[in-house]
Amino acid sequence: MALGPLSCASQIDAQSSPAPVVAVDCNGADLGPAEVAAGAAIAAARGARVILFGPAAELGEPPAGVEVVDAPVSIAKSADPASAVRANPDASIVQAARAVAGGRAQALVCAGGTGAALAAGLFNIKRTRGIYRPALALPVPIPGSPVTLLDVGANAVVRREHLVQFAFMGAALSSTVLGVARPRVGLLSNGEEAGRGSPLVVEAHAELVQRADAAAQAFEFVGNVEGGDVTSGVADVIVTDGFTGNVALKLIEGVAQTILGAVRDAAMSSTRGKLGGMLLRGALGGFRAEIDPELQGGAYLLGLRRLGVVPHGRFSRTGFAEAILRAERGAREDIVGQTERALASAGALRESPMSAPDASLAQTE
Amino acid sequence: MALGPLSCASQIDAQSSPAPVVAVDCNGADLGPAEVAAGAAIAAARGARVILFGPAAELGEPPAGVEVVDAPVSIAKSADPASAVRANPDASIVQAARAVAGGRAQALVCAGGTGAALAAGLFNIKRTRGIYRPALALPVPIPGSPVTLLDVGANAVVRREHLVQFAFMGAALSSTVLGVARPRVGLLSNGEEAGRGSPLVVEAHAELVQRADAAAQAFEFVGNVEGGDVTSGVADVIVTDGFTGNVALKLIEGVAQTILGAVRDAAMSSTRGKLGGMLLRGALGGFRAEIDPELQGGAYLLGLRRLGVVPHGRFSRTGFAEAILRAERGAREDIVGQTERALASAGALRESPMSAPDASLAQTE
Numbered sequence: 139m140a141l142g143p144l145s146c147a148s149q150i151d152a153q154s155s156p157a158p159v160v161a162v163d164c165n166g167a168d169l170g171p172a173e174v175a176a177g178a179a180i181a182a183a184r185g186a187r188v189i190l191f192g193p194a195a196e197l198g199e200p201p202a203g204v205e206v207v208d209a210p211v212s213i214a215k216s217a218d219p220a221s222a223v224r225a226n227p228d229a230s231i232v233q234a235a236r237a238v239a240g241g242r243a244q245a246l247v248c249a250g251g252t253g254a255a256l257a258a259g260l261f262n263i264k265r266t267r268g269i270y271r272p273a274l275a276l277p278v279p280i281p282g283s284p285v286t287l288l289d290v291g292a293n294a295v296v297r298r299e300h301l302v303q304f305a306f307m308g309a310a311l312s313s314t315v316l317g318v319a320r321p322r323v324g325l326l327s328n329g330e331e332a333g334r335g336s337p338l339v340v341e342a343h344a345e346l347v348q349r350a351d352a353a354a355q356a357f358e359f360v361g362n363v364e365g366g367d368v369t370s371g372v373a374d375v376i377v378t379d380g381f382t383g384n385v386a387l388k389l390i391e392g393v394a395q396t397i398l399g400a401v402r403d404a405a406m407s408s409t410r411g412k413l414g415g416m417l418l419r420g421a422l423g424g425f426r427a428e429i430d431p432e433l434q435g436g437a438y439l440l441g442l443r444r445l446g447v448v449p450h451g452r453f454s455r456t457g458f459a460e461a462i463l464r465a466e467r468g469a470r471e472d473i474v475g476q477t478e479r480a481l482a483s484a485g486a487l488r489e490s491p492m493s494a495p496d497a498s499l500a501q502t503e
Numbered sequence: 504m505a506l507g508p509l510s511c512a513s514q515i516d517a518q519s520s521p522a523p524v525v526a527v528d529c530n531g532a533d534l535g536p537a538e539v540a541a542g543a544a545i546a547a548a549r550g551a552r553v554i555l556f557g558p559a560a561e562l563g564e565p566p567a568g569v570e571v572v573d574a575p576v577s578i579a580k581s582a583d584p585a586s587a588v589r590a591n592p593d594a595s596i597v598q599a600a601r602a603v604a605g606g607r608a609q610a611l612v613c614a615g616g617t618g619a620a621l622a623a624g625l626f627n628i629k630r631t632r633g634i635y636r637p638a639l640a641l642p643v644p645i646p647g648s649p650v651t652l653l654d655v656g657a658n659a660v661v662r663r664e665h666l667v668q669f670a671f672m673g674a675a676l677s678s679t680v681l682g683v684a685r686p687r688v689g690l691l692s693n694g695e696e697a698g699r700g701s702p703l704v705v706e707a708h709a710e711l712v713q714r715a716d717a718a719a720q721a722f723e724f725v726g727n728v729e730g731g732d733v734t735s736g737v738a739d740v741i742v743t744d745g746f747t748g749n750v751a752l753k754l755i756e757g758v759a760q761t762i763l764g765a766v767r768d769a770a771m772s773s774t775r776g777k778l779g780g781m782l783l784r785g786a787l788g789g790f791r792a793e794i795d796p797e798l799q800g801g802a803y804l805l806g807l808r809r810l811g812v813v814p815h816g817r818f819s820r821t822g823f824a825e826a827i828l829r830a831e832r833g834a835r836e837d838i839v840g841q842t843e844r845a846l847a848s849a850g851a852l853r854e855s856p857m858s859a860p861d862a863s864l865a866q867t868e
Contacts, residue, residue: 217696217698281761294700295701326750327746327750328746335659339746365751365753365756365757366756367753368757369760370757381693381704385692385729385730385743385747386730387730388730388732389731389733389755392733392734393733393759394758396645398762400647404789405786407786410785411786414779414784415779416779417775417778417782418769418776418780420773420776421770421775422769425766425769
């Protein structure tokens with residue numbers, strides 16, 4: 139497969155990688171645009187270069203390394219993000235995506251509204267050539283066995299070939315960013331055997347087995363994994379559709395919070411328990427930080443010609459700062475180019491001419 | 504809708520409810536048939552009447568209240584349960600299901616092999632008239648906010664009308680067995696808004712909204728719920744397809760174990776932590792018991808003309824005893840009849856003639 143047309147984005151990344159600029163949409167955060175600006179200030183103090191897109195009046199005086207573009211229009215809460223992106227060229231997320239598309243910035247961070255980020259990204263930054271669908275990939279901080287889960291919400295419905303590409307995209311992220319030399323990739327199903335799962339999963343399993351040799355440099359396919367395997371350490375990357383992945387992600391957070399809350403309640407239930415809880419606090423504090431979603435910075439939006447990072451809308455400045463730093467690091471490490479090359483060398487890129495982003499988006503929404 | 508043909512099973516239940524007999528397939532348990540027999544002995548000591556189907560040579564001398572039928576053939580691990588059920592009329596699960604179909608027992612417990620239990624149940628016990636698909640419903644022991652999740656694995660692929668029936672089936676279970684007067688039923692999705700989710704979820708949501716008035720006596724439809732809501736207490740029943748539900752169930756168990764393990768590790772990491780852990784042990788022990796899947800007894804198999812209960816194959820005798828007691832209580836409380844009546848009075852039963860179980864099974868597997 140010719141590498142010529144694929145290397146374009148990588149070349150630009152290589153040129154700009156010494157100091158990538160991160161375009162940040164400040165609208166959509168639960169705590170408001172000022173909280174995102176506060177996160178950008180933290181990231182800038184740690185060396186990041188940031189352009190903020192949001193209501194300038196709310197963003198305050200930018201510190202060194204941060205530039206502000208007044209973009210008060212928000213489409214973060216739109217029920218129809220694709221139409222909202224088309225109808226609102228001045229919306230903050232659209233301006234931020236355009237800044238990335240035009241080369242003024244090298245990565246995109248969207249503080250709220252995954253749908254809007256996806257739509258603005260598809261229309262402006264566009265998909266990497268040969269990628270069917272962008273996916274949201276989240277490194278989940280499981281103590282002792284971190285795992286990258288994708289898709290966690292970009293595509294509620296997928297096809298076989300999308301899942302197959304997600305395996306390559308997740309593996310490239312895992313090796314590039316997380317330093318896993320040859321990631322073990324599992325396919326989420328309701329049973330470990332090859333024949334178990336929905337017809338979609340059974341088909342994707344068969345194709346991944348068939349491509350195992352071609353993919354061998356990029357990752358090891360470990361077959362189906364079950365829900366319990368997300369925390370068991372059997373895989374470094376777990377592939378699923380955006381519906382199941384989103385449910386799984388939120389379940390993990392909900393169950394972890396509930397269990398830790400119950401431990402706290404147990405500690406508060408008696409004088410003896412209170413003393414025990416006090417003595418444990420230090421050791422548990424480290425663990426709490428380890429699994430804190432804010433300290434992870436959010437999910438990677440993979441499959442566009444530039445990297446996107448999507449933090450939770452409910453994050454505080456800490457989480458937004460981490461998201462910006464994550465985006466900068468990802469651009470510097472050329473996740474986009476590495477993913478392209480892994481897919482190309484395994485022959486897993488789409489070979490037909492890329493369809494218009496509109497058609498893809500209609501299916502996504 | 505005529506209630507005549509629907510009340511048949513209920514009448515039989517009413518006649519036999521004073522002392523239901525539970526047919527138990529002993530094959531398929533990870534710890535072997537003897538462990539299931541030990542569970543049956545515990546249940547019998549607490550008043551249950553049990554018929555065990557398994558290799559008599561391994562089951563020992565049955566105590567009072569327990570009868571043994573020698574049925575050494577196991578199809579619990581079959582990759583194609585429907586064919587295995589057809590080809591092995593002497594298999595333990597098939598004999599157990601026939602005992603229930605013929606009225607010798609009033610509920611079925613299968614120690615291992617959900618697929619085999621489902622196939623044997625569909626062929627022999629048969630679906631309740633007007634039910635599209637049986638579903639596995641699991642009361643999940645979330646501390647402070649127990650929730651019934653269904654389907655957790657009977658149907659990897661479902662249609663809109665299946666999800667709608669699952670709402671009624673789960674609500675009937677919740678009110679009958681768990682004593683929730685008017686259960687709040689949520690539909691699992693990747694977003695709370697009505698338009699969020701796969702096309703299937705969007706359609707099911709619309710139909711549940713449309714049926715809300717007719718269903719009002721049986722349950723309150725609270726709309727879409729997200730993964731995080733499984734533990735948040737916003738719903739008593741959460742409806743989903745068997746693929747997502749199975750992933751969710753195993754995730755919940757995996758995350759809970761991982762977090763409790765990490766708390767234990769934190770407690771073991773220092774002298775100070777060890778002392779704290781010791782002081783907390785009593786309070787945490789109660790909590791551990793509260794969320795122990797074994798003490799719940801497993802999932803309810805709903806939608807057949809008799810109740811089934813499917814414990815984890817990895818349970819010990821404790822879990823199998825609970826499963827048998829759960830099945831007996833469910834038969835006594837006439838879950839099957841109550842579910843039928845709830846569905847009938849809301850007009851949610853299938854109106855066309857019931858198709859052959861074979862056709863349904865082909866889709867299920």
